[in-house]
Amino acid sequence: MQIEEYIPNLSLDCVVFGYSERSLKVLISRNKFGKKNWELLGGYIRKTESVEKAAARVLQERTGLKKVYLEQFRVFGNENRIIGSRNKNVLKEALRKYDPRRFNKEVVDWMTDRFVCIGFYALLDINRVVLKNGEFDEYLEWRSIDAVPEMIYDHNEILETGLASLREHLDSKLIAFNLLPETFTMRDLQALYEAVYERPFAMNNFQKKMLSLGVLERLEKKYTGAQNKAPYLYRFKGR
Amino acid sequence: MQIEEYIPNLSLDCVVFGYSERSLKVLISRNKFGKKNWELLGGYIRKTESVEKAAARVLQERTGLKKVYLEQFRVFGNENRIIGSRNKNVLKEALRKYDPRRFNKEVVDWMTDRFVCIGFYALLDINRVVLKNGEFDEYLEWRSIDAVPEMIYDHNEILETGLASLREHLDSKLIAFNLLPETFTMRDLQALYEAVYERPFAMNNFQKKMLSLGVLERLEKKYTGAQNKAPYLYRFKGR
Numbered sequence A, B: 001m002q003i004e005e006y007i008p009n010l011s012l013d014c015v016v017f018g019y020s021e022r023s024l025k026v027l028i029s030r031n032k033f034g035k036k037n038w039e040l041l042g043g044y045i046r047k048t049e050s051v052e053k054a055a056a057r058v059l060q061e062r063t064g065l066k067k068v069y070l071e072q073f074r075v076f077g078n079e080n081r082i083i084g085s086r087n088k089n090v091l092k093e094a095l096r097k098y099d100p101r102r103f104n105k106e107v108v109d110w111m112t113d114r115f116v117c118i119g120f121y122a123l124l125d126i127n128r129v130v131l132k133n134g135e136f137d138e139y140l141e142w143r144s145i146d147a148v149p150e151m152i153y154d155h156n157e158i159l160e161t162g163l164a165s166l167r168e169h170l171d172s173k174l175i176a177f178n179l180l181p182e183t184f185t186m187r188d189l190q191a192l193y194e195a196v197y198e199r200p201f202a203m204n205n206f207q208k209k210m211l212s213l214g215v216l217e218r219l220e221k222k223y224t225g226a227q228n229k230a231p232y233l234y235r236f237k238g239r
Helices: A051-063 A086-098 A105-111 A155-169 A186-197 A203-212 B051-063 B087-098 B105-111 B155-169 B186-197 B203-212
Strands: A006-020 A023-031 A041-046 A069-076 A116-124 A137-144 A216-218 A234-236 B006-020 B023-031 B041-046 B069-076 B116-123 B137-144 B216-218 B234-236
Touching: A006 A051, A006 A155, A006 B006, A023 A041, A023 A051, A023 A186, A041 A051, A051 A069, A051 A116, A069 A155, A069 B069, A086 A105, A116 A155, A155 A186, A186 A203, B006 B051, B006 B155, B023 B041, B023 B051, B023 B186, B041 B051, B051 B069, B051 B116, B069 B155, B087 B105, B116 B155, B155 B186, B186 B203
Parallel strands: A006 A116, B006 B116
Antiparallel strands: A006 A023, A006 A041, A023 A137, A069 A116, A216 A234, B006 B023, B006 B041, B023 B137, B069 B116, B216 B234
16 A cells, blocks of 8 residues: 555545345455454545545456445544554554565554544445455455444544434435346335344335335236236336 | 645625514625625635534634534535636636635635535624624624515525425424524514515414424513513423
């Protein structure tokens, strides 16, 4: 990593959401350093790329996916972020041991200085992901949102804030379809909402509310001759 | 300005909204430089202060107000912001002429490098504001949102995005009360919504919707003895 290629003091972290087996999951990294060594997927911003392209690059490097739904949700700009953290010295030590020639004092000081962090959340299809470790990842892992370990710095707060933002936007930005196959039943959609909000929804009210949004297209049932008990399939109009 | 006190390549701009005479207004600066010399109120972030404190400081310097409702709404992080702009060279020239000793090559290069900009919007009570020019302001002015001139860089886009965010959050974050006196009539509230959204609302529907939010408290009318035709007064419960 050539620090002069990157904007100093500015980083990004991605809260990467995926959905499988009726559970909302988040992708986290177990890094090679320290004890509490879980973290979100983050990176720096090249001087020659936009903030959005930097987030897409960070995700593509770890998931292989080129087109991912990405949304900024907040800047974490406390003056004590990282420089006031115990994790900082652990990281300094670890980087020097890892490769003392590349991670000399100048580089390590740059990496453990104050960073203002831009938070993004991403929604992606777990089945299409091919995980690939970044240089500092021991391994990457999908965790259910109710089973996320303690992470470094303020990463748990970043995750919680990203989850709150996802919930806030699930209706209005019509982003649920990024987590569903092209066609789905009303029960599938309800299961997704229940996973995201971590609470049950009443079936009748849920169906009424979803239909009132005006974004679902109901597909014709194929007439099979027999009494047709299969549920209706829907798809998003904008898809 | 001592550039070493600030985080490089990171700035903030505030879309400062006020409300008076049934019109939504935004506070802009006519700066001392160049031709298209209107801009939003912006500044840099000290290495020792949080991003939020920096925004509050920038506002306090120009309005005298200490406690202002401030909300981050987006980061503007295009790789060509400022460094790809014609305004950049105008600013370079003007700064050198303005004070060649203070604005030497190093300082001017720092100020006209790429900047990632954090957008905030602010809501404040126009009547409490005492405007005070910053060093580069020729003067500050309140403009109705339908009469904002062309501004430098991407400041018109920042304004539009901030306005969209204000509209999106007007119900859910209950921020309207920052723009109203403590007690108000339903017509006052409707006039505010009409100013923010720049469109009329139907009276009956509007009242129904506002009451359904469950955040308004209706005050008792004083019994005057005469037939009481004065409209009800309301206030926000959370206030």
